Amino acid sequence: MSTESGIWMSGDGRSPRAGRSPGKLTAEIHEEALALLCDLLRIDTTNPPGNERPAAELCAEALRAEGLEPKLLEGAKDRTNLICRYRGTGELPPLMLTAHLDVVPPGDGWTHPPFEARIVDGWLYGRGAIDMKNHVAMCVTVLRALAREKARLRRDVLLVLVADEEAGCTWGSEWLVRNHADKIRAEYALGEIGGFPLHMEGRRIYPIQVAQKGVLWLRARTRGEGGHGSMPRERTAVGDLVRAVSRLVRRPMPIEVTPPAREFLDALAAQLGPKGAALRALSRPWLARAVLRALPDRSLARTLRALLSNTVTVNVLRAGEKTNVIPRAAEAEIDCRTLPGKAGEKAMQQIRDRVGPEVEFEVLQQAPAVEFTSKTPLFESLAAAIRRADPEAVVIPYMIPGFTDALAFAHNGTTCYGFTPVYLPEGVVFADLYHNVDERIWVEGFHFGLELLYDAVRTFCAEG
Numbered sequence: 412m413s414t415e416s417g418i419w420m421s422g423d424g425r426s427p428r429a430g431r432s433p434g435k436l437t438a439e440i441h442e443e444a445l446a447l448l449c450d451l452l453r454i455d456t457t458n459p460p461g462n463e464r465p466a467a468e469l470c471a472e473a474l475r476a477e478g479l480e481p482k483l484l485e486g487a488k489d490r491t492n493l494i495c496r497y498r499g500t501g502e503l504p505p506l507m508l509t510a511h512l513d514v515v516p517p518g519d520g521w522t523h524p525p526f527e528a529r530i531v532d533g534w535l536y537g538r539g540a541i542d543m544k545n546h547v548a549m550c551v552t553v554l555r556a557l558a559r560e561k562a563r564l565r566r567d568v569l570l571v572l573v574a575d576e577e578a579g580c581t582w583g584s585e586w587l588v589r590n591h592a593d594k595i596r597a598e599y600a601l602g603e604i605g606g607f608p609l610h611m612e613g614r615r616i617y618p619i620q621v622a623q624k625g626v627l628w629l630r631a632r633t634r635g636e637g638g639h640g641s642m643p644r645e646r647t648a649v650g651d652l653v654r655a656v657s658r659l660v661r662r663p664m665p666i667e668v669t670p671p672a673r674e675f676l677d678a679l680a681a682q683l684g685p686k687g688a689a690l691r692a693l694s695r696p697w698l699a700r701a702v703l704r705a706l707p708d709r710s711l712a713r714t715l716r717a718l719l720s721n722t723v724t725v726n727v728l729r730a731g732e733k734t735n736v737i738p739r740a741a742e743a744e745i746d747c748r749t750l751p752g753k754a755g756e757k758a759m760q761q762i763r764d765r766v767g768p769e770v771e772f773e774v775l776q777q778a779p780a781v782e783f784t785s786k787t788p789l790f791e792s793l794a795a796a797i798r799r800a801d802p803e804a805v806v807i808p809y810m811i812p813g814f815t816d817a818l819a820f821a822h823n824g825t826t827c828y829g830f831t832p833v834y835l836p837e838g839v840v841f842a843d844l845y846h847n848v849d850e851r852i853w854v855e856g857f858h859f860g861l862e863l864l865y866d867a868v869r870t871f872c873a874e875g
C-alpha cells in the first residue's frame with residue numbers, strides 16, 4: 412500500500428481523506444507504522460500478567476533505528492515502560508505522547524484469532540487494535556518521522572509507553588510518577604480516547620477528552636454461620652450478599668450534571684438542531700431518566716447515562732466451594748465510577764445506603780475524577796489539526812466514563828487530553844469496539860489517524 416496508489420483513495424470514498432491530496436508523511440512511513448502495529452498485535456500482552464517487555468523492546472528497536480535513545484524502566488519483572496525523547500530547542504516545556512502496552516484478556520467468540528493481526532475486508536483484527544496498540548504504533552512512528560526529517564521543534568516530544576493500565580496503572584503510569592517524575596515531566600500529554608468521529612445527524616463530531624471519571628473499586632463481603640447444606644439457616648452469607656447486590660443494582664444512582672458533562676452536552680446539542688433539544692433536556696435531572704430511556708441509540712444512551720451519575724456494576728461474585736456446604740463468607744467486587752467534584756465524593760455513601768448494614772467493604776482502588784480546561788492553546792491547535800484532516804469536522808470537549816493513565820500523569824502537573832485519532836466509518840461506534848470480541852481497526856482509519864496525530868504534534872511543537 413502506498414500514498415500514490417491510494418491509502419487515501421479508497422474506492423468507496425468513505426474517509427474524508429478519500430480523493431484529497433496525500434498527507435505529509437511518506438507512503439513508506441505509513442507502511443512501517445502498519446507493520447509495527449501488526450507486530451505489536453502478535454505479541455500477547457494480556458494483563459494479567461501483562462508481560463509488556465517484548466512489546467516495549469520492539470518499540471525500542473524501532474526508535475533506535477532512527478538514532479533515538481529509548482529507555483526501558485521496570486518496577487516489576489517484565490512490566491516494562493518505555494521513555495524516549497525527541498529533543499526540541501527547549502524554549503517551551505515538553506509535550507508527552509502516551510499509550511499503554513497491555514491489553515485486556517481476549518475472551519471467546521472471535522471471528523478471527525485475537526493475536527494474529529489478520530486484515531479482512533480492510534479491517535485489522537486483534538486484541539489491542541483500538542485499545543490501544545494502534546496508538547502505540549502511531550506515537551512511535553511520529554517520533555521516527557520527526558527524527559528522520561530532523562524536525563526543528565520548540566518543545567521536546569516525550570514518548571511514554573506504559574505497562575499495566577488495564578489493571579489500574581500500578582506498574583505503569585503510577586509507578587513512573589512515583590519513581591521517575593522528573594523524566595516524564597511535561598506541560599501537556601496526549602493519551603487515550605479522543606479525536607475519532609461520532610456520526611450524528613449527518614455531522615462528524617470529534618470529541619477531545621478533557622475530563623474523566625474517577626474510580627472506586629470495592630470488595631463487598633458478608634459473613635454468616637457455616638454448616639451442612641441439608642439444614643438451611645434463616646440467614647446466610649450468600650443470601651445476604653445476593654440481597655445486597657440486588658438492592659444495589661435495582662436502585663439507580665442519582666443524576667447529577669457536573670460542569671464537564673454540561674459543557675459536552677451543550678456543545679453537542681448546539682450541533683444537532685431540533686434534535687439537540689433532547690440533549691439539553693438531559694441537563695435537567697428530573698427529565699434525564701425519561702430522555703435516556705427514549706433515546707433510540709442505546710450505545711449513546713449508555714455513554715450519556717455514565718456521564719450523568721456515579722455508576723456501579725457488580726462484576727465478580729465469590730462464595731462457597733462445595734454444593735452441600737454453607738459457606739461462612741461471600742464476596743462481590745463492585746466497579747464504581749465517580750463523577751468529578753462533590754458528586755463523586757458521595758459515591759461510597761450512596762452505595763452503603765443501598766446495600767444495607769450487613770455488608771463490609773474493602774477499598775481495592777480509588778482515585779478521584781480529573782478534569783482540565785479546554786481553554787488552552789493545545790486544545791485550539793488540536794481542533795485546527797482535526798479540521799485540516801476533515802474540513803467538515805466539529806470538535807467538542809468531552810468527558811469519558813472510564814479512566815486512563817491521565818489519572819496518574821495529572822498528579823505530575825500535566826494537562827492531559829484524550830487524543831488517539833482514528834477514522835471510523837458511519838455505523839461503527841468507537842466505544843463498542845473497546846474490550847469486545849472482534850476488536851478491530853479500519854486500516855484506512857489508522858492511516859488517517861497517523862497523519863492527523865503527526866500534523867497535530869508537529870504543528871503544536873513547532874509553533875506554540
Ligand SMILES: [Zn+2]
Pocket residue numbers: 511542543576603
Ligand atoms: Zn486502554
